[in-house]
Structures are given as C-alpha cells and as structure tokens.
Amino acid sequence: MENMINLTIDNRAVCVPKGTTLLDAAETVGIKIPALCHIDLKGTCVKSSPASCRICVVEVAGRRNLAPACATTVTEGMVVLTNSARVVRARKTVAELILSDHPNDCLTCPKCGDCELQELVTRFNIREMQYKGEQSSRKKEITAAITRNMDKCILCRRCESVCNNVQTVGVLGAVRRGFDTTIAPTFDRMFSETDCTYCGQCVAVCPTGALTERDNTDRLLDDICNPDKVVVAQPAPAVRVALGEEFGYEPGTIVTGKLATSLRRLGFDYVFDTDFGADLTIMEEGAEILSRLKAFLGGDKDVKLPIMTSCCPAWVNFYEHNYPDLLEYPSSAKSPAQMFGAIAKTYWAQKMGIPREKLVVVSIMPCLAKKYECERDEFKVDGNPDVDYSISTRELARLIKRSNIDFRSLEDTDFDKPLGESSGAAAIFGATGGVMEAALRTVYEVYTGKTLPRIEFQEVRGLDGIKEATIDLAGFPLKVCVAHTLGNARYLMDKLRSGELDYHVVEVMACPGGCIDGAGQPYHHGDVEVIKARARAIYREDEGKPIRKSHENPDIQKLYREFLGEPLGERSHHLLHTRYFDKTVK
Amino acid sequence: MSEIKVSCEALRKTEEICRNFNNDPGELISILHETQNTLGYLPEAVQRVIARQLRISAQKVYGVVTFYSFFSMVPKGKYPVSVCLGTACYVRGSDKVLEEFKRVLGIEVGETTPDGRFSLDCLRCVGACGLAPVATIGEKVYGRLNPSDIKKIVAEFDD
Numbered sequence: 001m002e003n004m005i006n007l008t009i010d011n012r013a014v015c016v017p018k019g020t021t022l023l024d025a026a027e028t029v030g031i032k033i034p035a036l037c038h039i040d041l042k043g044t045c046v047k048s049s050p051a052s053c054r055i056c057v058v059e060v061a062g063r064r065n066l067a068p069a070c071a072t073t074v075t076e077g078m079v080v081l082t083n084s085a086r087v088v089r090a091r092k093t094v095a096e097l098i099l100s101d102h103p104n105d106c107l108t109c110p111k112c113g114d115c116e117l118q119e120l121v122t123r124f125n126i127r128e129m130q131y132k133g134e135q136s137s138r139k140k141e142i143t144a145a146i147t148r149n150m151d152k153c154i155l156c157r158r159c160e161s162v163c164n165n166v167q168t169v170g171v172l173g174a175v176r177r178g179f180d181t182t183i184a185p186t187f188d189r190m191f192s193e194t195d196c197t198y199c200g201q202c203v204a205v206c207p208t209g210a211l212t213e214r215d216n217t218d219r220l221l222d223d224i225c226n227p228d229k230v231v232v233a234q235p236a237p238a239v240r241v242a243l244g245e246e247f248g249y250e251p252g253t254i255v256t257g258k259l260a261t262s263l264r265r266l267g268f269d270y271v272f273d274t275d276f277g278a279d280l281t282i283m284e285e286g287a288e289i290l291s292r293l294k295a296f297l298g299g300d301k302d303v304k305l306p307i308m309t310s311c312c313p314a315w316v317n318f319y320e321h322n323y324p325d326l327l328e329y330p331s332s333a334k335s336p337a338q339m340f341g342a343i344a345k346t347y348w349a350q351k352m353g354i355p356r357e358k359l360v361v362v363s364i365m366p367c368l369a370k371k372y373e374c375e376r377d378e379f380k381v382d383g384n385p386d387v388d389y390s391i392s393t394r395e396l397a398r399l400i401k402r403s404n405i406d407f408r409s410l411e412d413t414d415f416d417k418p419l420g421e422s423s424g425a426a427a428i429f430g431a432t433g434g435v436m437e438a439a440l441r442t443v444y445e446v447y448t449g450k451t452l453p454r455i456e457f458q459e460v461r462g463l464d465g466i467k468e469a470t471i472d473l474a475g476f477p478l479k480v481c482v483a484h485t486l487g488n489a490r491y492l493m494d495k496l497r498s499g500e501l502d503y504h505v506v507e508v509m510a511c512p513g514g515c516i517d518g519a520g521q522p523y524h525h526g527d528v529e530v531i532k533a534r535a536r537a538i539y540r541e542d543e544g545k546p547i548r549k550s551h552e553n554p555d556i557q558k559l560y561r562e563f564l565g566e567p568l569g570e571r572s573h574h575l576l577h578t579r580y581f582d583k584t585v586k
Numbered sequence: 587m588s589e590i591k592v593s594c595e596a597l598r599k600t601e602e603i604c605r606n607f608n609n610d611p612g613e614l615i616s617i618l619h620e621t622q623n624t625l626g627y628l629p630e631a632v633q634r635v636i637a638r639q640l641r642i643s644a645q646k647v648y649g650v651v652t653f654y655s656f657f658s659m660v661p662k663g664k665y666p667v668s669v670c671l672g673t674a675c676y677v678r679g680s681d682k683v684l685e686e687f688k689r690v691l692g693i694e695v696g697e698t699t700p701d702g703r704f705s706l707d708c709l710r711c712v713g714a715c716g717l718a719p720v721a722t723i724g725e726k727v728y729g730r731l732n733p734s735d736i737k738k739i740v741a742e743f744d745d
Binding site for chain 1: 642
C-alpha cells in the first residue's frame with residue numbers, strides 16, 4: 001500500500017501509515033520513547049506536541065541533529081535509533097537541565113509518586129544534580145479548586161494547550177520570555193479574577209506538581225474526629241470506576257462495594273450516594289424538559305429551547321462568564337451533588353433530628369470545579385453550605401492509605417438508606433451522554449405513558465465530541481445533542497446565539513469523556529485507554545442495577561410522597577433549583 | 587478592573603486600528619505596533635479591546651505584549667530617556683550612564699517616574715557612534731556622556 005511507510009527503529013522493521021510520528025511508530029514495536037511535554041489522548045481533542053522539552057529526541061541516520069520523536073513523522077527507509085549512546089547522553093542532559101531550576105522538594109510535593117518528571121529521573125538513573133541553576137520564583141495561588149505553584153512548572157505548555165485549544169477558556173498561557181517565562185492567567189491575575197471555569201483540565205494534564213487540587217483532606221479528618229459533628233459522605237458516579245486504580249486495580253474495575261466500606265472505615269457516620277441526587281436531578285430536569293416541550297408544542301413562541309443540562313459546575317461557570325445573554329436556556333436544576341446536600345440538610349436531617357449546624361455533608365467527586373461549586377452563595381442557608389466541601393477521588397485514595405486501610409482486602413457493603421438508593425440511570429451520569437440517556441429513559445416513559453422498548457440509547461454514547469440523535473417520542477421527533485469539552489460547548493453556544501441551533505435538549509460536560517476524566521480522578525498520564533475502560537465500567541454498573549430508570553427508584557418516589565410533592569413543585573423549586581449570574585470579566 | 591483608566595476615545599481608536607487590519611488575528615503584532623504608536627502604550631483595557639476585536643483570548647494578546655520588550659503597558663514619560671547599549675556606546679561605558687539614570691530617576695528600565703515626567707529605556711545604536719556613549723531624551727541627543735553629567739541634564743527638564 002502506498003500510504004504505508006517502511007522504516008527501521010532500533011534495528012526492527014516497522015510499517016506504519018504515512019503521517020505517523022516516530023513516537024507512535026516506535027510504540028507499535030514495543031519501544032516506549034520517553035516524552036514529557038507531549039500528550040495525546042487519542043480519540044479526544046486533547047493533544048499537544050510543542051516539541052519543547054526535547055526529552056524524546058532520537059537519532060535519525062543522515063540527519064545532523066537529534067530529532068524530537070513526538071514531532072517528527074516517518075519517511076520511507078528511515079533508520080532510527082532511540083537508545084544510542086548519543087541519544088541517551090543527550091536525553092539525560094536535557095533532563096538534568098530541566099532539573100537545574102526545579103525545586104528539589106519532591107519528598108513533600110503533592111505530586112510525589114505521581115510526577116512524570118520524577119519518573120524520568122528514576123528511569124534515566126539520575127542520581128545527582130549535575131547543574132545547579134538560579135531558582136525561579138513565580139506566583140503561587142490557592143483557589144477553592146486549584147493550587148498553582150509555578151516554581152514547579154517545566155513549561156511543557158500542556159495546560160496552555162488544553163485551556164486554549166480544548167476548552168477555549170483562554171486563561172492560561174505563557175507570558176514574558178527567556179528565564180522569566182511563566183504560565184500565568186490573563187494579565188498575571190489570580191484565577192479568581194479571570195474567566196477560569198475551574199474545570200481543572202490543566203491539573204489533569206500537568207506532568208509535575210505545578211498545578212494540583214486544593215486539598216481538603218485535613219479539614220475532613222478534623223470533622224470526622226469531632227464528636228459533635230455528624231459527617232455524611234456522597235460519592236459521585238465516576239468515583240467508583242476509577243478509585244481502584246489508586247490501589248493497583250486495572251482501569252475500569254468497579255469498586256462500589258469497597259468504596260462504601262472504606263468510607264465507613266474512615267469514620268463517616270453515614271455513607272450515602274450522589275447517585276441518589278442524580279436520580280432526583282432526572283426527576284426535576286426531566287419535568288423541566290417536558291414542561292418546555294409542552295409549551296413549545298402548545299405554540300409558546302418564547303419558550304427557551306434547547307434546554308441544556310446544568311450538572312457540570314465548570315460548564316455552568318463557562319456560560320456565566322461567556323454567554324450571559326443565554327442564561328435562560330440551561331435547566332435551572334441544581335447538580336446532583338447540590339440536590340443531595342439540599343435534601344440531606346432538610347428532609348433527612350429533620351427525620352433524624354440532626355440540627356443543620358452539626359451536619360457535615362462531604363462530596364467525593366471526580367471533579368475540582370465541585371470544590372468551587374460548594375462555595376457558591378446561592379447554595380448556602382444563612383452561610384451554612386448544603387454541601388460543606390468536596391474532596392476528589394485522588395484525595396479519597398490518599399486518605400484511605402493514610403488511615404491504614406488495606407483497600408484490596410475490604411469486603412463489599414451497600415450504601416445506607418434512604419439517600420443511598422439509586423438506579424442505573426444515575427450510574428451513567430459519569431460518562432459523556434449519560435445524563436442525556438438517563439433523562440431520555442424518564443422523559444420517554446412519562447411523555448408517552450409507555451414502557452421503553454429498549455432502555456439503552458447507544459447513539460448518545462462514545463467519545464465523539466458532538467453527538468446528535470433524534471428520538472421518536474410517540475410521533476414527535478425529539479432532537480438531542482451531547483457535547484463534551486468546553487470547546488465543543490462554545491461551538492454550540494455560538495450557534496445558539498446566532499439562532500442556528502436546532503435541538504430540543506443538549507447535554508454538556510466540560511471534561512473530555514465526561515466526569516470519568518474529571519480533574520479529580522487518578523491521573524491518566526496521557527493514556528486514553530484508561531478513560532475508555534472507565535466508560536465501559538460505568539455502563540456495566542448500569543447493567544448490573546435492578547432498577548435502571550430514575551423515576552422507578554422507590555426512595556425517590558417516597559421522597560416526593562413524604563416531602564417534596566411534585567417535581568417542579570413549590571418545595572422542589574425552592575430546594576432543588578438555582579439561578580445563574582452574569583460573571584463577565586469587565 | 588484596569589489599574590489605569592483609559593479614555594473611551596483611546597478604546598475607540600484601538601477598535602478602528604483593528605478594523606483597518608480587518609480584525610485579522612494574524613496581524614496582532616502590527617496592530618499592537620500601531621496602537622502603541624497612537625496611544626503611547628498598551629494598557630490592559632486596550633489589550634482587552636484588541637482581543638475582543640480579533641476574537642482571541644486576552645491572555646494571548648498579553649503573552650505577545652510581555653514577550654517583546656518593545657511593547658509597554660505603562661505610559662511613556664513626558665520626556666522619554668533612551669540609553670544606547672550598542673557596541674560602541676557600551677565599550678565607552680554606557681552601562682554606567684544607564685545605572686546613573688536609574689539612580690537619579692529612581693526607576694528601572696521600562697518604568698516611568700510616578701510624576702509621569704521621565705521614562706527609561708535602552709536602545710541599540712542611534713547612528714551617532716562617534717559621540718559614544720549616547721543617550722536621547724525625546725528628540726534631543728546627548729553625546730560623550732559621563733555618569734557625572736546625568737544629574738545636571740535631568741535638572742534641565744525642570745518645568
């Protein structure tokens with residue numbers, strides 16, 4: 001075939017399609033060239049190969065200088081050495097130069113053990129600091145969600161690439177030049193003064209400890225140790241398909257039972273489930289979809305369609321900052337975590353006779369923006385937040401290790417009742433398309449009064465950036481669209497603004513793949529297979545559930561009977577719905 | 587949010603410059619050049635206008651402005667001082683002249699005195715190597731400078 005290229009890498013014959021990089025070509029024959037600045041989550045739009053770190057250099061016969069494997073494509077007859085003495089020497093020197101102005105505090109660095117630079121140092125057998133350079137002194141910042149310590153930045157520009165090209169948020173980028181270069185938010189401001197959405201994808205791709213999460217683990221331990229507090233856990237759907245990775249399980253291993261047990265062992269007084277909140281979200285958002293559809297079909301010209309999901313806090317921040325003129329389109333439904341908090345601190349607390357100020361609701365999330373969401377004023381009652389704070393999947397793993405719990409030997413247990421009961425529809429919230437599918441299962445049955453012939457909506461699953469489908473709702477063609485990453489969201493919002501968006505319901509998730517690749521998840525280190533495995537696990541979790549539709553969750557039905565009344569009713573409106581604000585940076 | 591208040595007229599002019607370049611993001615550097623020539627500097631509010639016109643992030647504009655030493659985010663002084671650090675001037679001691687300007691004016695290179703009267707920059711060669719070391723203040727060229735002359739020269743601009 002003329003589009004195939006033959007070459008040799010380390011004396012092994014390789015045949016790959018034209019346009020393949022040397023890095024990818026080598027991998028097909030089991031040669032893993034070290035790389036640092038390069039990242040490529042194949043099948044998503046997360047890709048950055050600035051060829052700036054020079055760690056991946058290789059020797060190409062006939063070429064004077066060494067070539068960066070991540071940015072050099074194969075040519076016919078090429079002879080490549082990835083491990084010659086010249087390459088090894090150059091690669092080591094490059095790493096030593098990167099270390100020359102890197103803070104030498106690995107032992108106490110939050111990224112210790114998970115740092116890609118540290119891994120290279122081990123791999124290259126660097127046992128002393130060859131060059132001692134001047135140390136840079138750059139800005140540090142701790143926001144509600146993200147911690148920024150740019151002294152640890154190696155200028156790989158991955159964060160700049162995701163912030164600008166993938167998310168189109170455009171906050172992080174290189175400023176100044178030479179030794180003074182740093183990656184900074186717009187005008188060297190703090191994140192909090194910019195359009196940052198706290199999606200945290202910069203953290204998810206940062207190879208070192210320059211960008212990490214805001215750590216809430218000590219705060220949680222303090223609350224757990226306080227005998228006056230009743231501490232309640234609510235883990236999100238995506239946590240249970242990723243947490244196992246931190247304990248040596250294969251990506252995609254479902255550890256729901258062990259998750260519940262480990263939370264009990266940590267000392268949580270009650271272990272509930274954000275999935276309950278997800279079912280509740282479907283009840284409210286589903287009712288809102290139906291109400292807008294009915295108005296539309298009844299000839300109401302002012303009805304705002306498409307209705308857009310509002311579970312993802314980074315997406316909410318994104319439209320508040322960029323589309324203040326379109327704030328009536330997203331559903332007013334709060335996120336599942338916030339709905340859970342609102343119900344836990346009213347319905348459940350009253351039932352149990354626990355005063356609000358004694359109750360601490362902690363969410364365990366795949367997400368960093370959730371940390372910010374907890375701090376929003378509209379989710380507080382007299383200054384007391386519905387969800388007190390959030391910890392990430394990674395933080396939970398650290399707490400489990402710190403508390404001497406052997407995760408792998410834990411038995412499986414169930415979540416506590418009543419706020420721990422959930423359907424398969426809630427489980428799939430963690431993958432892109434999941435909220436849409438969950439909503440369709442309920443909307444279809446409520447709208448048509450019939451049982452769904454097939455419960456799975458394959459057309460809204462998968463990693464495509466924008467997925468479209470038309471669902472037959474008893475003769476009415478319901479046009480739906482699912483987008484993930486904020487870049488794809490911007491594409492849709494710009495079309496909505498210019499009046500070219502022809503859908504009834506749109507789902508948006510800020511992170512590539514949805515919450516399973518949230519910024520609080522175990523680091524994928526550029527391996528997209530990890531994300532795909534988590535997605536498969538999410539759908540397996542759904543299949544294993546006896547109840548797979550939110551409106552059939554008996555504890556949700558009971559909650560409406562005993563407390564809420566109707567979806568979109570007065571009490572629901574007060575507790576489970578929110579408003580949005582113009583947050584344009586002036 | 588801008589620290590320096592910028593007149594509506596300046597922002598309107600900036601928009602006009604962008605339009606003259608068809609709001610083409612590829613012309614960012616030319617637009618920054620012309621805007622700085624027109625306004626004297628590139629404050630944050632002006633950069634935000636350029637970003638909006640070109641439909642790029644303000645971060646990108648800011649990145650370019652901070653990359654090139656030619657661009658300035660602070661207004662130049664009424665009397666802009668430039669000290670030549672070209673080879674001929676340098677070997678005749680212009681670095682010491684520069685140090686003396688810094689000391690007398692109390693500012694670093696790229697800064698403007700708080701009263702807005704003087705700003706300090708360095709440049710490479712004004713074509714008066716025979717007079718090295720050379721500095722310019724506004725349009726006026728000062729040659730054969732000695733650090734001890736600086737205080738007196740600055741005092742001449744007593745307005």
